[in-house]
Amino acid sequence: MNRHCQYLSLVVMLLCSMTITADQKTQPADYYRSLWDSVHFSPTINSATNEQCLSCHQEIINRKVRAISPAGVKSESALAWYQTLTTYNGSQETFHRRHLVTLLAKKLMNMKCTTCHQGENPREEAVIPPDTANRHFTLRKSVNPEVCLMCHGAFPDYKRMGLPSHWNTARDAFQNNCLLCHNGVRTHRHQVNFLNPEAIEASGKENSDVCFGCHGGRQWYRISYPYPRHSWPGMARETPEWAKDRPTESNSRFQIKQRKISNK
Numbered sequence: 001m002n003r004h005c006q007y008l009s010l011v012v013m014l015l016c017s018m019t020i021t022a023d024q025k026t027q028p029a030d031y032y033r034s035l036w037d038s039v040h041f042s043p044t045i046n047s048a049t050n051e052q053c054l055s056c057h058q059e060i061i062n063r064k065v066r067a068i069s070p071a072g073v074k075s076e077s078a079l080a081w082y083q084t085l086t087t088y089n090g091s092q093e094t095f096h097r098r099h100l101v102t103l104l105a106k107k108l109m110n111m112k113c114t115t116c117h118q119g120e121n122p123r124e125e126a127v128i129p130p131d132t133a134n135r136h137f138t139l140r141k142s143v144n145p146e147v148c149l150m151c152h153g154a155f156p157d158y159k160r161m162g163l164p165s166h167w168n169t170a171r172d173a174f175q176n177n178c179l180l181c182h183n184g185v186r187t188h189r190h191q192v193n194f195l196n197p198e199a200i201e202a203s204g205k206e207n208s209d210v211c212f213g214c215h216g217g218r219q220w221y222r223i224s225y226p227y228p229r230h231s232w233p234g235m236a237r238e239t240p241e242w243a244k245d246r247p248t249e250s251n252s253r254f255q256i257k258q259r260k261i262s263n264k
């Protein structure tokens with residue numbers, strides 16, 4: 001490269017960097033810069049607010065379900081059984097809206113994008129052959145399904161609850177009321193940054209379908225979540241065999257003291 005050329009490329013680079021700075025002030029950052037924005041990665045993502053994510057992903061909230069499927073089925077006539085329960089409000093909504101903005105979601109929960117999204121690695125292909133040294137490799141968009149299991153697992157083992165059978169068949173004998181027992185048992189509950197514990201207790205008192213909704217009523221899995229077992233007033237000294245390997249505190253990511261540090 002001769003001298004003139006070098007000089008020219010310097011000018012071009014300078015001009016480019018000037019336009020980028022001008023761009024940043026007036027327009028959203030370009031695609032690749034947004035894709036690789038530190039907000040998608042740990043540690044920045046751990047303290048990201050919904051507003052931050054929505055500044056680029058507003059479509060997540062705005063998007064609507066189709067009124068009619070490509071095959072001609074009207075969405076309003078395609079209800080799943082859980083959508084016929086008293087706890088389900090309004091017409092069909094998208095997955096994201098059902099966790100962030102619908103009536104029930106807003107009342108009972110306080111979910112953030114980062115409750116489910118813990119890091120967005122834009123890589124689309126896993127290492128082939130699989131490399132065990134790289135177990136934390138996540139693919140684009142992946143969300144840990146254990147998060148979902150907390151609210152979409154099976155009803156916990158009824159025998160441990162002292163119930164004669166699954167809630168589906170035992171509920172009538174117990175006045176469809178979880179609080180008959182849970183006013184005194186496992187009373188330290190829901191103290192996590194993605195739930196509204198007071199609202200849950202108030203709604204659960206009126207209608208135990210609210211409780212059942214997250215503990216078997218919207219079951220997408222065959223297993224039940226191994227909940228942490230917080231101590232409660234009046235708890236027996238002996239830990240039952242099944243509970244010996246249970247944590248006694250919520251996942252640290254969800255503990256409320258963390259919210260105070262990380263949220264805004």
Ligand code: HEC
Pocket residue numbers: 029031032033034035037039040045048052053054055056057113114117120140141
């Ligand atoms: C500066 C803008 C910007 C911000 C802020 C941002 N994103 Fe993104 N995000 C992007 C872009 C651009 C892509 C790539 C989209 C594509 O390729 O279709 C992306 C991709 C994603 C994807 C994968 C989508 C897909 O279709 O593969 C997820 C999930 C995601 N972002 C979640 C988040 C979350 C959660 C936050 C907040 C912690 C966030 N993003 C903040 C711009 C942003």
Ligand code: HEC
Pocket residue numbers: 050053054057060096099100111112113114115116117141142143
């Ligand atoms: C209840 C858990 C949950 C919450 C809360 C959540 N997401 Fe998602 N999100 C998911 C799942 C699951 C997917 C689909 C992943 C897949 O396709 O593999 C997804 C997909 C996405 C995508 C990819 C585009 C698409 O529609 O498939 C983007 C972008 C995204 N989420 C952004 C957000 C933002 C921004 C927020 C907060 C305003 C948010 N999400 C809150 C679970 C969640």
Ligand code: HEC
Pocket residue numbers: 083087088089092093094095098099102103104105108109116143145147148149150151152194195213214218
């Ligand atoms: C903190 C509890 C909680 C977590 C965690 C959670 N959900 Fe949900 N989910 C709910 C509640 C409550 C509703 C019902 C909301 C309503 O009716 O407005 C729901 C509704 C749904 C629906 C039905 C949407 C519809 O319109 O019929 C699907 C599907 C779903 N969740 C999947 C998931 C997946 C996948 C995850 C994990 C990425 C997840 N959920 C995590 C509580 C949760």
Ligand code: HEC
Pocket residue numbers: 156157160161162163167174177178179180181182185186208211212215225226227228229240243
């Ligand atoms: C007959 C009394 C009784 C009724 C009714 C009852 N439970 Fe329980 N439940 C228990 C007992 C006892 C335990 C276990 C206590 C322990 O940890 O030693 C338990 C444990 C649980 C657990 C924790 C499970 C785990 O694996 O850690 C959840 C969640 C739960 N119950 C939800 C409910 C819901 C929701 C309802 C109503 C739909 C309900 N229970 C009705 C007595 C009851």
Ligand code: HEC
Pocket residue numbers: 108109150151178179182185186188189190191192195200201203204205210211212213214215227228229230231249250251254
């Ligand atoms: C919006 C979803 C949701 C609703 C509604 C809900 N729960 Fe839960 N419940 C959860 C989640 C998530 C956890 C685990 C929280 C954690 O990790 O500490 C949990 C934990 C529990 C536990 C274990 C407590 C412990 O930490 O030892 C019991 C018992 C329980 N719930 C009973 C109930 C009862 C009774 C009701 C109704 C009054 C109810 N739940 C309503 C989502 C829900």
